[in-house]
Amino acid sequence: MVKIKLPDGSIKEFEIGIKASEIAKSISEGLFRNSIGAKINGELKDLDTAIEEDSEVSIITLKDDDAPKIYRHTVAHIMAQAVMRIYDNVKVAIGPTIENGFYYDFDLEEKISEDDFEKIESEMKKIVKEDIPIKRSIVSKDSAKELFKDQPYKLELIDSINDENVSIYKQGDFIDLCRGPHMPSTKFIKHFKLLSVSGAYWKGDENNKMLQRIYATAFTKKNELDEHLHLLEEAKKRDHRKLGPQLGLFTIDTDVAPGMPFFLERGTIALNEMKQVSREIHEKYGYFEVETPQIMNVNLWHQSGHWDHYQDNMFFTEKEDTEMAVKPMNCPGHIVIYNKDIKSYRDLPIRMFEFGKVHRYERSGVLHGLFRVRVFTQDDAHIFCTKDQIQDELIGVMDLIDELYSVFGFEYEAKLSTMPEDHMGDVETWDLAISALRTALEKSNTKFQINEGDGAFYGPKIDFYVTDSLGRKWQCATLQLDFQMPERFNMTYVNPDNEEIRPVMLHRAIFGSIERFFGILIESFAGAFPTWMSPEQVSIISVSEKYNDGATKFAKELKKHGIRVSLNISDSTVGYKIREEQMKKIPYMIVFGEKELSSDFINIRTRENNNVDNIKVEDFINTLKDEIKSRKLKLSY
Missing domain, CATH: 3.10.20.30 (Beta-grasp domain)
Structure with missing residues (x-):
């Protein structure tokens, strides 16, 4: 029993x-x-x-939290079965579940487009209606190879499995190599939607064949599916790759510099505001700012360990018979600064901060707007401290994260990543570092999960995930505890007994990539930034040429108070000028006419289409200055 x-x-x-x-x-x-x-x-x-x-x-x-994992896995098989019924000579690859959905990769001669989704979904509904039992079997690898003799991708997967036997699932006329689990029958499936189709290299290797990947979603309840589809539509409208160029924030020229954004005037203003708030908070927490070279001798990267662990993602150049590397990370440069003179225990902790631009090679197929680029700026800092100072410094970083993220209204959670297989240093040191990070998370009451084996090669890390206005989670800040770099670079400080001791090194970035964080903000705010961050804070539109001088004078008055102004005194109609300014998502708009010229009162129109009449100019300026200074997230009017 x-x-x-x-x-x-x-x-x-x-x-x-x-x-x-x-x-x-x-x-x-x-x-x-x-x-x-x-x-x-x-x-x-x-x-x-x-x-x-x-x-x-x-x-x-179907009511349980774990149901979607089983449910979506089964829908993926149903979709693959439908594709194989509709098209000839289909070679199936893999079909894993992902967050809120799944995908399946296919190799077939006919090109699938979104116009084909209706017939694929129709066939999927037939399969559901057929109430096909789904049965798991354990078979030998030789038997599996016979079953999949016409499926080259499955054969390759079978060869990569170390066990003598493999798990397969039979679903009527469809068989798949799969660990499971699955629903007992197709009849349980009700709510799904095919979303998109794209190219995907087999195993993510651009040297392999390009397959067709169909993305889809599925939910156990119709209202959850409808809500998710609504969020996807909203996210599509907010796509930073579309809004960024539309709003004159940035552009990417794939011929000139693939994966390397050009920030335009309006975008640069917003980025500078992000940097300014970061600088203010870092100064408050006792950091000083430095700047390190973009290109440094490859010997530095050999010493740091990046050469052994990261060289495939680095850019190199050579002059005067000296090989140089474009920096992919800022930490070695900060170590050089630390080592330039002798440090005493009285000097520690040292908190060194940089807006460091780094270059990392990413395959062209994975580049994605500001989210996946080849050059980006980190608000990178390194803290050098004693072992006794570790806990206070870790908690100080978490307090800084909390303060900076609150400026943007972001809630967040964390993941603690432990020792990877490819690591430097001994297990005992790693265990100490992991324990220190865990303790700091618990003391700061930060909600966190364990992410086994995903630490950096030199130490464990905490990754922080912000939640945007659509409920999506984005990994941004990272905090890493490092006992290895001080050893490799022979870093020391002199303790009270006049002994040379190794400091501990904390790596951390809060925005992570400023460019990526900016992309997240574009989508979260739908391009309508808070007033303090907005490239222009007030738009002034003259009713006609008669009021151009008055509108210009009023714009100068606002600028004297540090308010950024868009002045539109073109020959276009008022209606056209209003639409033109609305497209910029400027917080406040003032149509300047007779009333504004002849009195101290104005009418305000907000970008949220609220109209506020008869506001005294002085009151408007003071209110706006307070809104900007306090970095309010919502408009005052």
């Missing part, structure tokens, strides 16, 4: 080999009818999984 512990804490005994579905049936007929999978000792499994030992078991229904 086996003892099964259920979610309510009760323990029941069953015969060895009992299936999860039979446990569901023993609990209630209703649970059995609605069950789609099981969690056995914390792992998601199929309902027909046989249980051979004492276990904790919970039955999964």
